[in-house]
Structure formats: structure tokens, C-alpha cells
Amino acid sequence: MEFHFKTNKSTKIIFGALPEFFNDENYAFIVDEKILELYPDLRAKLKKYPLIGFEAIEKNKNFESLNFLFNFFQKNKLNRSFNIVAIGGGVTTDYVALAASLFMRGCNLILVPTTLLAMVDASLGGKTAVHFNERKNAIGSFYPASKIFIDFGFLQTLPKNEIQNGWSEIIKTALISKNKLRDLILQKKSLEDVIKKTIQIKMDICERDIFDRGERRFLNFGHSFAHIIESYFNFNIPHGKAVAVGIRIAIFFAHRYLKINYDDEVKLLLNKLSDHEIDLSGLTIDILADLISSDKKNTNKINLVLLKGIGEPFIYSVENLEDVLFAMKNYE
Ligand SMILES: NC(=O)c1ccc[n+]([C@@H]2O[C@H](COP(=O)([O-])OP(=O)(O)OC[C@H]3O[C@@H](n4cnc5c(N)ncnc54)[C@H](O)[C@@H]3O)[C@@H](O)[C@H]2O)c1
Ligand SMILES: [Zn+2]
Known part of the structure; x- marks a missing residue:
């Protein structure tokens, strides 16, 4: 039955x-x-x-x-x-x-x-x-x-740094979506218009995939790295700040290891993320392996959400942790 x-x-x-x-x-x-x-x-x-x-x-x-x-x-x-x-x-x-x-x-x-x-x-x-x-x-x-x-x-x-943290998720949404959120941002439309559009995009995705089995996973762009960073800092780092860094690492990783080149629009959107300097010098391959093995979204490989261009996210499985570590320590 x-x-x-x-x-x-x-x-x-x-x-x-x-x-x-x-x-x-x-x-x-x-x-x-x-x-x-x-x-x-x-x-x-x-x-x-x-x-x-x-x-x-x-x-x-x-x-x-x-x-x-x-x-x-x-x-x-x-x-x-x-x-x-x-x-x-x-x-x-x-x-x-x-x-x-x-x-x-x-x-x-x-x-x-x-x-x-x-x-x-x-x-x-x-x-x-x-x-x-x-x-x-x-x-x-x-x-x-x-x-x-x-x-x-x-x-x-809301303090300025918290506004900046919110922008990380807005930029993430703009990068993974074909919907014209990027135009609103690049044309400097009001924050209220940008918020409404971002909500619309996320809710449309959730309507189609509430249980996170398909396209909703693209909303995790930048987040595999962000979650590692948050755990590494024992949650003493704001989520939005970790996401800003995570997005930069994801872009750096895809450029270095998959030879993906990004156009000016992507670069302009990345400029909207604040320049977060964080110290990952103490991160080692062992610590990374430990943090990754417990990420609930991963099986034995690391499934990263990466980007070909605006509105073109894809899932990429990495087995070589050295590459991940290199990207986390050398992103721009
Ligand atoms: N459920 C989801 O789909 C989802 C998605 C993204 C993030 N998250 C979670 O959201 C959390 C981060 O949320 P956040 O950035 O809102 O953090 P937060 O709730 O810690 O708020 C940030 C700071 O702003 C203060 N604050 C809140 N409203 C204020 C206001 N109007 N004026 C002045 N100060 C105000 C808070 O007291 C806090 O100090 C993380 O735990 C993250 O995992 C969940
Ligand atoms: Zn998030």
C-alpha cells in the first residue's frame, strides 16, 4: 500500500x-x-x-x-x-x-x-x-x-554593517537568477524595489522546490564555503559576512580550476559586496576535512554551487580538498 x-x-x-x-x-x-x-x-x-x-x-x-x-x-x-x-x-x-x-x-x-x-x-x-x-x-x-x-x-x-550583510544574500540571488534583479541593482533602483524583487525570486524558487531537492540548492551559492568559515570561527562571524567571502571564493575557484571567465556585470555585482578581510591562515587540510565531513549537504564529495555567468549556476563535485583549501586562502 x-x-x-x-x-x-x-x-x-x-x-x-x-x-x-x-x-x-x-x-x-x-x-x-x-x-x-x-x-x-x-x-x-x-x-x-x-x-x-x-x-x-x-x-x-x-x-x-x-x-x-x-x-x-x-x-x-x-x-x-x-x-x-x-x-x-x-x-x-x-x-x-x-x-x-x-x-x-x-x-x-x-x-x-x-x-x-x-x-x-x-x-x-x-x-x-x-x-x-x-x-x-x-x-x-x-x-x-x-x-x-x-x-x-x-x-x-539597522547598522550599516548589517545592511551590508543583507546585501550578500541579495547579490547571491542576483547572480544565480536570470530574472532581472541585476538590472535593478546596477541601475541603483531603490532598496525597497530590490528587496521586493529578491523576495519574488526566492519565493518563486521555493514554490517549485520547497524541500531543497533541485533548483533551490542554487540559493546555496557561496554557502558551502560560508558554512565552513562559520564553523571554523565557531559562529563568531555574521552569516552575511561569511556569505560575502564565500561568493568571492566560489568565483575564484571556478576561474582558477574550471577556467571560467566572468563579464563586467558579474564584477560590478561583486563590487557591491563589502571587502571582508578574514584570517583563514590557520585553516589546514585536516581541519577542512573535518568541517566538510559534517556538512549535512555533502556526501563523500563536496558539492559546490558554482557559476558560469549570471543566471547560470551549476553543481560541481570536488574531491581534491587541496584545491578548496587553496581557493579559501588565496581568493581575491
Ligand atoms: N532559514 C533560512 O532560509 C536562512 C537563510 C539565510 C540566513 N539564515 C540564518 O539567518 C541568520 C542571520 O540572520 P541576520 O543577519 O538577520 O542576523 P541576526 O538575527 O543576528 O541580526 C543581526 C543583528 O541585528 C540586530 N537587529 C535586528 N533587527 C534590527 C533592527 N531593525 N535595528 C537594529 N538592529 C537590529 C540583531 O539584534 C543582531 O544584533 C543566520 O543564523 C543564518 O543561518 C537562514
Ligand atoms: Zn545565507
Whole structure:
């Protein structure tokens, strides 16, 4: 006997501020502590609901934080009819989404991304995660939010380096897509237009491949290297910064070992990534082998997402770790 289940999940993306919620409905809020500090009006508005602050650092994206949240849910007598709302960057949305997918076998999830990176990437497409034993996003689920509120107003308080981190995912999306995101960027259209287009591209890909079995893997362009870097630095490095470096390494690798030449448009897009200098001098072949063997996306080879040109990503299997190490130490 064989049975087929249809997933009937959908996500509605709403551009604008979080609406006033009604008293008679069940909501619980998990909010980045910095947001609670920076937006006292929002804090006051949410006071009538179960509300908890979260210190958004990568190190806190772990089991202890999940445990803490489940206790908070139980103490406040949450049940499956509750809407769990996460307000914050990708660290907050990733772990709250995982908690929402597990508590009572799944509560309705609403996300309010407050960083550029979370607006254009982390809040979209249902990947949830916590890190485990120094392994990046090792425990997670696919659990798309039912609603995502994109409020550009939050970007006003976001520090410049965090805006830059968000740009890494925008450039990644522009590089792998034939959709004309690159034109919006190169013509210096407004950030809001760029955000909307990036969201559209990622959501279109997720609609076709929510479980990451086909084309969605191209959204990992630059990420094999980024994940190695993040693990190497024990998560004391922002994801967006690691992705910026990862993209540069992927371009360098394909040019050096596959003789791929890139046109000026690619170079112009790469210029939008900030010049992140990171010190990988201590990385050795043994450390690299160890970090790679535990990357959940890899089998015995390393599957890299590389690029032939804009909108032309492809998967490339590498067996020679020396080449990977060389690219990571010598990228430009
Ligand atoms: N699920 C996915 O598909 C997916 C995709 C990409 C990235 N991610 C994950 O996202 C995480 C990175 O997300 P991030 O870059 O948003 O990091 P983050 O959540 O740590 O936020 C970055 C910093 O900005 C602060 N902040 C948030 N909103 C602010 C605002 N409006 N004003 C001022 N400060 C604000 C936070 O407190 C934090 O210090 C990583 O853990 C990464 O793995 C997940
Ligand atoms: Zn990413």
C-alpha cells in the first residue's frame, strides 16, 4: 500500500507594519531584545500578550534557547490555536520557526523580519534551524510561515554593517537568477524595489522546490564555503559576512580550476559586496576535512554551487580538498 500526502501550506507576504491584533485572538510574541529596546511603542503594543525577549546572537541559536521557549509556551498555556510571532533577524526567525514547528506538533507561525538579510532570505521559504555541536543549522525542519510582514521601517535602525550583510544574500540571488534583479541593482533602483524583487525570486524558487531537492540548492551559492568559515570561527562571524567571502571564493575557484571567465556585470555585482578581510591562515587540510565531513549537504564529495555567468549556476563535485583549501586562502 502506498499513500501520498499533499502539503497544503502557503505563505502570504504583506508589505507594511504589523497590524493591531485583536484581544480575543491567541498570539505569543518572541522579539529580538534590541527591537524591544529600539521600538518602545511596539513593546507597549505587545504588552497584553505573552511576550519574551531574545538575545539575537548566533551562539544562542541552540537547544537551550528552544528549551527556554517551550517552557515559556507552557507557562503561558499556549495550545495549537496560538499564533507564534517572531520579530527579529534571521537568528530569531530561524529558531522560533523551529520551535513553532515542534510545539504541539505545529502552531501557526507569523514572521516579522527586522534585518535586511531576514527580509530577503532567512524568513522566506520555511527552513528552520538551530546549530548543534558546532555544526551549522544541524537540526531543523521545513515549516513555512503563514504570514510574513515586511516593514521597511525597521531598516532605519539597522547598522550599516548589517545592511551590508543583507546585501550578500541579495547579490547571491542576483547572480544565480536570470530574472532581472541585476538590472535593478546596477541601475541603483531603490532598496525597497530590490528587496521586493529578491523576495519574488526566492519565493518563486521555493514554490517549485520547497524541500531543497533541485533548483533551490542554487540559493546555496557561496554557502558551502560560508558554512565552513562559520564553523571554523565557531559562529563568531555574521552569516552575511561569511556569505560575502564565500561568493568571492566560489568565483575564484571556478576561474582558477574550471577556467571560467566572468563579464563586467558579474564584477560590478561583486563590487557591491563589502571587502571582508578574514584570517583563514590557520585553516589546514585536516581541519577542512573535518568541517566538510559534517556538512549535512555533502556526501563523500563536496558539492559546490558554482557559476558560469549570471543566471547560470551549476553543481560541481570536488574531491581534491587541496584545491578548496587553496581557493579559501588565496581568493581575491
Ligand atoms: N532559514 C533560512 O532560509 C536562512 C537563510 C539565510 C540566513 N539564515 C540564518 O539567518 C541568520 C542571520 O540572520 P541576520 O543577519 O538577520 O542576523 P541576526 O538575527 O543576528 O541580526 C543581526 C543583528 O541585528 C540586530 N537587529 C535586528 N533587527 C534590527 C533592527 N531593525 N535595528 C537594529 N538592529 C537590529 C540583531 O539584534 C543582531 O544584533 C543566520 O543564523 C543564518 O543561518 C537562514
Ligand atoms: Zn545565507
